[in-house]
Amino acid sequence: MKEKQIADWILYSTCDEDAYSELKALKVSNEDEVLCVTGSACRVLSLLAEKPKNITAIDFAAGQNYLLELKIAAIKNLTYDQLLGFFGVEQMSKEQRWKYFISLKDKITDEAFQYFCYYCKEIKEGVLYRGRHEKFYVYFLSPFLHFLYGKEFKEMFETECIERQKEIYFKKIRGPFWRLMIKKGFSKWLLKGILNNKDYETEFEVGDLGNYMLKTLDHTFSTHLAKYNDWLSMMINGRYLGRHAMPHFLSKDSYESIRNANTKIEIITMDLVDYCKKVKNERFSVFSLSDVSSCISKPRFNELLSQLPRLSRSRGRLCYRNFISRHKIPNALSQKIQIDVDMCNQLNHSDRAFSYQFEVALINN
Numbered sequence: 001m002k003e004k005q006i007a008d009w010i011l012y013s014t015c016d017e018d019a020y021s022e023l024k025a026l027k028v029s030n031e032d033e034v035l036c037v038t039g040s041a042c043r044v045l046s047l048l049a050e051k052p053k054n055i056t057a058i059d060f061a062a063g064q065n066y067l068l069e070l071k072i073a074a075i076k077n078l079t080y081d082q083l084l085g086f087f088g089v090e091q092m093s094k095e096q097r098w099k100y101f102i103s104l105k106d107k108i109t110d111e112a113f114q115y116f117c118y119y120c121k122e123i124k125e126g127v128l129y130r131g132r133h134e135k136f137y138v139y140f141l142s143p144f145l146h147f148l149y150g151k152e153f154k155e156m157f158e159t160e161c162i163e164r165q166k167e168i169y170f171k172k173i174r175g176p177f178w179r180l181m182i183k184k185g186f187s188k189w190l191l192k193g194i195l196n197n198k199d200y201e202t203e204f205e206v207g208d209l210g211n212y213m214l215k216t217l218d219h220t221f222s223t224h225l226a227k228y229n230d231w232l233s234m235m236i237n238g239r240y241l242g243r244h245a246m247p248h249f250l251s252k253d254s255y256e257s258i259r260n261a262n263t264k265i266e267i268i269t270m271d272l273v274d275y276c277k278k279v280k281n282e283r284f285s286v287f288s289l290s291d292v293s294s295c296i297s298k299p300r301f302n303e304l305l306s307q308l309p310r311l312s313r314s315r316g317r318l319c320y321r322n323f324i325s326r327h328k329i330p331n332a333l334s335q336k337i338q339i340d341v342d343m344c345n346q347l348n349h350s351d352r353a354f355s356y357q358f359e360v361a362l363i364n365n
């Protein structure tokens with residue numbers, strides 16, 4: 001395969017969302033037909049663990065869809081110990097990871113196999129921490145934070161007591177330097193750098209991003225034990241610290257459930273809005289749109305929402321996340337797509353992926 005035909009390396013290799021919130025919101029059953037944005041593939045896998053009738057996973061970035069193929073094949077064909085080593089969550093030699101990858105050749109499409117052969121270094125390192133987004137945490141943020149607050153974070157990730165965690169955060173970490181760093185560090189330019197994809201139509205609607213991030217960090221350190229928070233650990237430690245703190249899709253229970261699922265999975269590489277415009281009526285009952293709002297302009301997002309009542313079965317469920325943009329349900333659609341205010345409030349409080357606003361709605365067709 002020629003170099004120019006190879007899709008860009010993946011941006012997202014593991015989840016930065018809280019699948020537990022999504023599962024509470026969507027209440028997926030084996031009758032459901034799910035439309036899901038692929039992203040890092042982790043949410044697709046969490047939904048798959050609920051064994052719906054079928055899942056259509058869509059992403060315009062081919063690499064993200066290849067990653068989904070690879071993750072499904074690895075879960076279905078490796079033991080749990082092998083899987084964690086293959087993904088890079090636990091120790092394994094590069095040679096062994098490559099051997100496992102080769103053993104999955106017939107379980108993924110030829111395109112996906114060629115893609116990962118081209119990016120073989122990432123497979124050998126363990127693909128889960130190798131997205132361009134994740135490398136920012138692994139190579140920059142985590143070493144930087146540990147240089148400044150290594151001792152404090154070590155203690156924080158060990159404690160089982162939320163009061164002790166609050167004491168460490170508010171008394172030992174959240175001083176003038178931390179506040180300055182968060183307020184000035186979380187800028188539009190940094191996020192543009194992290195979300196560096198030429199196809200994204202990113203809109204920045206949070207006025208004071210630094211202040212917003214400080215508030216959400218204060219909330220998360222006061223509410224959720226770091227020890228069990230996979231995404232916080234990924235950001236601060238550049239990895240998951242053990243089997244007690246895995247993302248939902250990678251827990252032993254989800255692993256078993258995914259292996260037993262007979263769900264039909266269709267993987268589509270195309271623009272989500274264009275896809276929704278051509279899908280037949282009442283095709284889906286569940287819509288999991290991730291934080292696609294960070295990549296789509298408001299007019300395009302509204303175009304997408306306007307298709308959902310047609311695509312949805314009666315009482316369809318929708319969830320998505322807002323981060324730097326604030327794409328809400330427009331008034332013109334509010335009868336057909338009804339935000340579940342109580343559920344949003346409840347999940348926004350308990351959600352462990354602290355930077356997002358979680359939106360949950362019921363769709364009447």
Ligand SMILES: C[S@@+](CC[C@H](N)C(=O)[O-])C[C@H]1O[C@@H](n2cnc3c(N)ncnc32)[C@H](O)[C@@H]1O
Pocket residue numbers: 012014015016017037038039040041042043058059060061064270271272273290291292294295296
């Ligand atoms: C912001 S990322 C979300 C990653 C996510 N937080 C996770 O944990 O997996 C959204 C994903 O949507 C895809 N995407 C964005 N806009 C899209 C569009 N218009 N059509 C299809 N996929 C799109 C991106 O390629 C990316 O993989």
